[in-house]
Amino acid sequence: MGLSFYNTLSKSKESFQSIEEGKIKVYTCGPTVYNYVHIGNLRTFLFEDLLIRYLKYLSYQVTHVMNLTDVDDKTIRGAKEKGQALKEYTLFYSEAFFRDLKTLNALPADFYPAATNHIKEMVDLIKILLNKAIAYQTEDGSIYFSIRKFKDYGALSGMKPDNLLDGASGRVSNDEYSKEEMKDFVLWKAYDLEDGDVFWETELGKGRPGWHIECSAMSMKYLGESFDIHCGGIDNAFPHHENEIAQSEAATGKKFVHYWLHSAFLNVNSEKMAKSKKNFYTLKDLLEKDFAPMSIRYSLITTHYRQPLNFSEELIAQSDAALKRVKEFVSSLKYIKTEKRFNGFEKIIQEAREGFVSHMNDDLNISPAMASVFDFIRKVNGLKDELGEKDARQALDFIGEINQVVGVFQFEDEILEEEILNLIEERNQARREKNFKKSDEIRELLLAKGILLKDTKEGTQWQKTS
RNA sequence: GGUGACGUACCCAAGUGGCUAAGGGAGCGGUCUGCAAAACCGCGAUUCACCGGUUCAAAUCCGGUCGUCACCUCCA
Known part of the structure; x- marks a missing residue:
């Protein structure tokens, strides 16, 4: 269309x-x-x-x-x-x-x-x-x-x-x-x-x-x-x-x-947000409450523009969770390192792209357009063991392509400092020695530095939290 | 008085005549894990504000009712 x-x-x-x-x-x-x-x-x-x-x-x-x-x-x-x-x-x-x-x-x-x-x-x-x-x-x-x-x-x-x-x-x-x-x-x-x-x-x-x-x-x-x-x-x-x-x-x-x-309007408690009603939030108000700018952006753009949107802090929290899901997906792609290729991966991407475009073409119908992105993510998550590095690269590029339009996903810097890498290794050593007290301490320390660790079958993976 | 929008699961939200009513969040169950967190997988509306009507078939069309909001004054 x-x-x-x-x-x-x-x-x-x-x-x-x-x-x-x-x-x-x-x-x-x-x-x-x-x-x-x-x-x-x-x-x-x-x-x-x-x-x-x-x-x-x-x-x-x-x-x-x-x-x-x-x-x-x-x-x-x-x-x-x-x-x-x-x-x-x-x-x-x-x-x-x-x-x-x-x-x-x-x-x-x-x-x-x-x-x-x-x-x-x-x-x-x-x-x-x-x-x-x-x-x-x-x-x-x-x-x-x-x-x-x-x-x-x-x-x-x-x-x-x-x-x-x-x-x-x-x-x-x-x-x-x-x-x-x-x-x-x-x-x-x-x-x-x-x-x-x-x-x-x-x-x-x-x-x-x-x-x-x-x-x-x-x-x-x-x-x-x-x-x-x-x-x-x-x-x-x-x-x-x-x-x-x-x-x-x-x-x-x-x-x-x-x-x-x-x-359409943004409402608060089903009423138009307006200065005269004193029911408004400025961006600054929300940032001071520690809401992330991209979660706010996501909240504001993912309801169709002609639909009245009832605003709440709960809405931003929900957006935050949705974005986390995408971030997690993107982050996990970097651990796919094998040479293999998944037969038909191009087709999966193409279907997702067509879904996105056909809905956006329809008067910027973003809800189902985003649904096709989430469908893609679920599908690829299920296929991870069968994907190779080049497939992962393509998936990442696709998310980047979608992001040209929605502008809400953040791609983390994929390089960690030497010091952090050393701490991760130190923690793994402690885990091998069953020194869980020490390993938990290091995990806490890294989390405070914005690095979230996940212990998986394939080893310890990291993800930046901010 | 005139004009317009809206009412879909616990929350957000698609779908506007016909496959099992998308997707996200929350919840619950499971996998993984030393544990936790995260992630992943699975489950979830016999039903679309209500009442009639049209139709082989309606959340979707028509009529009515109820409820909510907005514009007619500056307002995104």
Whole structure:
């Protein structure tokens, strides 16, 4: 089966076809850098990482752009509270965000454009909308998008103008406007004293951009007026993405994005994890509890991205155990040293690969894709006595291949220091002399150094624990 | 009021018309071991929230009921 995705636009799975052969352009909505991200946010970023990694695995040439929202009400308020310049404040949280991504082994995007570096592009876009009379300026100088003038408004989210509750986005003074206009959203916010020193003097007047316009302006700058995939959390489908479509398509007359992929929420006790509910964990919180980054990554990516995921510490512990199983498998392969070959081993690998790929092709259906990896491991474990070194090498390479996509397995350094090797030998000597007190002491000592020993028929084997 | 998602074993989670309902965790039994730990092997839902209906055949389709969550205001 070929690659297919559930497209929010059509509310159905569609087989994937890139605009340009062999190349895929992806835009993902990044964080608003006003605070540390929580792991609910990170779930979405890791879903996107999984997507990008898989597309690369399929040999597509991927261009990935993730924006940073570094000017909005929250960043302005936060900077003011800390008495910092906006730039200083947002830089701090941007860096924290990048650290989190790195810790969780997400591949860096090709571009991380920040809103404040693209004011010119946004102004140009807004000017086009004004010229087309789709946008209008109000008395205070703010500029709004008239959603009634974009006939397809609501196509993505099903939120048609008539069904929206009143109470527009960012409307300054509600009373002056009719009901319909209240549903319009802001493109450019005229300067307000609350904004302090955050403003730009532009052809549109003194002020700052609305939230939605940045993604239209920046995605089109880096990826073109039409591109392949746009991702984000499901809460961004409305109003953010709906508004992006309206702005972009109204301006260019072209289809903005071909595939919209949205991830479901991470919940805690069946409720959305959110800062306002105070039920969130940051990555730092979890690391301080000694959870391993890869166990956290595994927890966040192995539930299908459109399925709400109920988060718990128990979940990470389960992931930890699952990863241990893979690690144990990988570690044990190095003890297969014989020259023999297992007839048909290629076929076993090929079946596992096909299982993995066919499920990932199906809208990144990772659960059964991983199941085929675990099936492979069980099968090979059962065959170990019949495998030779070259087979083991192939099995290891296969796990490495899968890891290009999932990015959760860690391959240990297969070399031990002389000192450690000597201790293992010393312990074996003690065991031969039935000096178990001494051998147990050495085992404890090595475990404290991160080396786990296992006494098997073939001799003592070791494995690194961290 | 409008829009949408979800309810599968003790926990996590696939499967959306038809072979024995994947896989992981936990548990139990076994193998190995000086012992322990780890690993490996085996076992585990006659049943898919509930009630009707369609069908030769349904967890899967249709209707209804109950329960949970989210969006419509910044939110991954």
